[in-house]
Amino acid sequence: MDxxxxxxxxxxxxxxxAPELEPSEINPDKxxxxxxxxxxxxxxxxxxxxxxxxxxxxxxxxxxxxxTLNEIVAYLKARLGQI
Amino acid sequence: MIEFKLPSLGxxxxxxxxxxxxxxxxxxxxRGDIVAVVDxxxxxxxxxxxQEGTVHELLAEPGDALPVGAVMAILLEAGETPEQAALAKxxxxxxxxxxxxxxxxxxxxxxxxxxxxxxxxISPAARRHAMEQGVDINAIIGTGPQGAxxxxxxxxxxxxxxxxxxxxxEMRRAIAAAMARSKREIPHYYLAEAIPLERATSWxxxxxxxxxxxxxxxxxxxxxxxxxLATKKFPEMNGLxxxxxxxxxxxxxxxxxxxxxxxxxxxxxxxxxEEKNLTQLMADLGDLVQRARAGSLRSSEMxxxxxxxxxxxxQGVASVLGIIYPPQVALVGFGKVSERPWVVDGALKVxxxxxxxLAADHRVSDGHRGGLFLAAIRELLQEPEKL
Numbered sequence: 001m002d003x004x005x006x007x008x009x010x011x012x013x014x015x016x017x018a019p020e021l022e023p024s025e026i027n028p029d030k031x032x033x034x035x036x037x038x039x040x041x042x043x044x045x046x047x048x049x050x051x052x053x054x055x056x057x058x059x060x061x062x063x064x065x066x067x068t069l070n071e072i073v074a075y076l077k078a079r080l081g082q083i
Numbered sequence: 084m085i086e087f088k089l090p091s092l093g094x095x096x097x098x099x100x101x102x103x104x105x106x107x108x109x110x111x112x113x114r115g116d117i118v119a120v121v122d123x124x125x126x127x128x129x130x131x132x133x134q135e136g137t138v139h140e141l142l143a144e145p146g147d148a149l150p151v152g153a154v155m156a157i158l159l160e161a162g163e164t165p166e167q168a169a170l171a172k173x174x175x176x177x178x179x180x181x182x183x184x185x186x187x188x189x190x191x192x193x194x195x196x197x198x199x200x201x202x203x204x205i206s207p208a209a210r211r212h213a214m215e216q217g218v219d220i221n222a223i224i225g226t227g228p229q230g231a232x233x234x235x236x237x238x239x240x241x242x243x244x245x246x247x248x249x250x251x252x253e254m255r256r257a258i259a260a261a262m263a264r265s266k267r268e269i270p271h272y273y274l275a276e277a278i279p280l281e282r283a284t285s286w287x288x289x290x291x292x293x294x295x296x297x298x299x300x301x302x303x304x305x306x307x308x309x310x311x312l313a314t315k316k317f318p319e320m321n322g323l324x325x326x327x328x329x330x331x332x333x334x335x336x337x338x339x340x341x342x343x344x345x346x347x348x349x350x351x352x353x354x355x356x357e358e359k360n361l362t363q364l365m366a367d368l369g370d371l372v373q374r375a376r377a378g379s380l381r382s383s384e385m386x387x388x389x390x391x392x393x394x395x396x397x398q399g400v401a402s403v404l405g406i407i408y409p410p411q412v413a414l415v416g417f418g419k420v421s422e423r424p425w426v427v428d429g430a431l432k433v434x435x436x437x438x439x440x441l442a443a444d445h446r447v448s449d450g451h452r453g454g455l456f457l458a459a460i461r462e463l464l465q466e467p468e469k470l
Contacts, residue, residue: 020344037344039397040301041372051296060291060299 001080006073013049017042028069056080084171085136085158089149092123092385094409095261098150099123101143110138112158117381119155124253125349126375130382136160139168204231216241254347265409269324270445273404276457278464279425280435286467302420303394304365306439308470309463310392310415311335311356317456319448320413320441321390329412329447334358338388338408339368340395341375350408351380352388361470396420402438412444415460 011023018036026035038046047058056079058066066072089099099121106118117129118138136158143155159168205220209232213220218240225232265271283305291299314321314335322331335357338350353359353367374380390411395403396418403416418438425434439460443453463470 018344037398039342040303041369041397044299044301045369048296058296060288 001077003073003077006076006080007069009053010050010069010072010076013046013053016049017046026069028073031067032069032072033067050076054080084139084163084168085134085160086154087118087132087134087156087158089121089151089153089155090130090133090382090386091151092121092128092382093125093261094264095257096123096125096151096385098148099128101145101147101149101155102127103145104141105129106138106141106156108138108140112136112138115383121149121382123385124250124257125343125347126378126380126385128380128382128385130155132158134158136163139165204229206231206233209234209237212237213240251346254343258348261408262406265406269407269409269412271407271442272445272450272453273440273442274450274453274457275402275404275438275440276454276461277423277436277438278461280420280437280464283464283467284420284435298362298365300361300365301368303397303417304361304368305464305467305470306394306415306417307337307339307353307356307368307392308359308361308364309460310390311337312463312470313456313459314390315357316459317448317452319452320443320456322412322447323389323410324412324444324447325410332389334389336387336389338391338411339371340391340393340405341372343376349375349380350388350391350393351375351384354383354387390415393417396437402440404440405442407442407444412447414442416440416442 011021014036015021015023018038021036026032032038033043043063047063050056051058054076056076058075058079062075065075092099100123102120102122104119106112106116112118112132113135114132116132118132119130121128121130138156139159140157141155142157143149143153149155157168159165204225204227210220212234213223213232216237218237220232220237223232223236223240224230226236227233280302283302287300287302287305294300312335318331319329321335322329324330334355336352336354337356338352340348340350342348351371353364353371356364359367371380371384388408388411391405391408391414393403393405393414393416395416399419401421402418405414405416407414416439418440420435420437422433423436425432425436427434439457441453441457443456448456
């Protein structure tokens with residue numbers, strides 16, 4: 001799976017939680033939670049949805065590595081490569 | 084004979100529109116069964132029965148606007164015959180009053196006309212009116228002779244269209260009414276306390292590391308549980324102020340303030356929080372947030388919170404001083420959990436800290452007791468493993 005495919009999945013997953021999301025307006029290097037209205041329940045649902053979609057386990061201890069879109073894509077790519 | 088009435092759905096809702104019945108005459112109904120779906124400004128609410136009986140007669144029809152307390156249906160008690168119910172009904176001084184029925188505004192779901200079927204009857208006046216109102220005339224079900232679309236039908240369709248667009252505005256009005264009433268009637272006092280969360284955060288991290296992702300806990304669940312447990316020692320924070328009297332509640336039905344993405348706020352209850360373990364509470368919280376945002380709640384969740392918790396800090400504010408949701412008497416607010424300097428045994432440390440606040444009703448409690456209540460919440464959060 002390449003970066004663009006992963007990015008698309010991330011956007012689809014995010015949109016299911018925050019329907020008002022405009023992918024083109026997201027700066028991939030800025031904090032995601034500053035750009036999308038996500039509370040901790042939304043973020044947990046986002047992680048659960050990614051887990052279900054990609055079969056990737058994301059420990060809570062890794063949340064700190066998932067603050068921007070680019071970080072999330074890189075993280076998921078690395079995790080998918082290990083499977 | 085049991086008169087099934089539209090229950091109160093919270094201080095900011097005084098009427099609802101019946102969308103559909105979930106029961107029919109002859110059905111047996113238990114306590115807690117969903118008997119009808121009623122639309123309010125905030126959500127489509129599943130109205131539950133508070134009694135046990137057999138449905139005898141449905142008095143309201145889908146589309147009817149019903150004030151809180153309106154008799155919607157007649158149920159028969161165990162062993163009661165319809166004749167006995169009729170007698171009981173006849174002996175009442177006035178028949179149960181259902182408010183003005185409102186014609187169902189029908190904009191959607193027209194049955195597909197069969198090709199070759201007679202042309203729809205639409206008067207030129209109705210057609211012109213529909214164009215002026217920006218309503219699709221072909222989507223309107225006619226109620227005139229032979230299904231003709233009348234001017235009135237167009238008006239209803241136009242009203243329904245506005246209704247949909249104005250839902251946000253209506254919710255805003257409902258919130259405004261409840262909050263204005265609260266500020267008018269309830270003499271609030273406010274207290275705040277900083278609580279170190281070192282133990283709670285490390286316990287939570289350890290706990291979540293051992294849980295599958297679908298069962299992870301949020302700090303919010305700990306907050307809600309501690310508030311419920313603290314009310315056991317401070318019953319004056321948990322209950323309703325009605326008719327000049329405070330009625331303490333037996334269980335802590337904690338209303339959770341949930342923001343709606345399109346704007347607005349709703350605070351439905353999680354029932355008997357003190358009896359639930361954190362796993363169960365977290366599952367209930369997730370389910371409640373999801374349903375509140377999808378606009379599908381149960382009448383008991385809307386009507387019976389006994390204290391409210393708001394966790395606005397989740398989105399970054401340091402503290403929140405809330406407005407009590409009448410007829411409740413207290414609201415507990417949690418700010419953002421952030422690392423702050425903290426003195427422990429004379430030495431400076433950096434700890435995760437949250438500011439918890441209380442808005443309480445001075446008619447029922449005093450600041451001294453309020454302060455002790457917050458201290459109880461602080462102590463409970465120091466022993467997260469016991470929650």
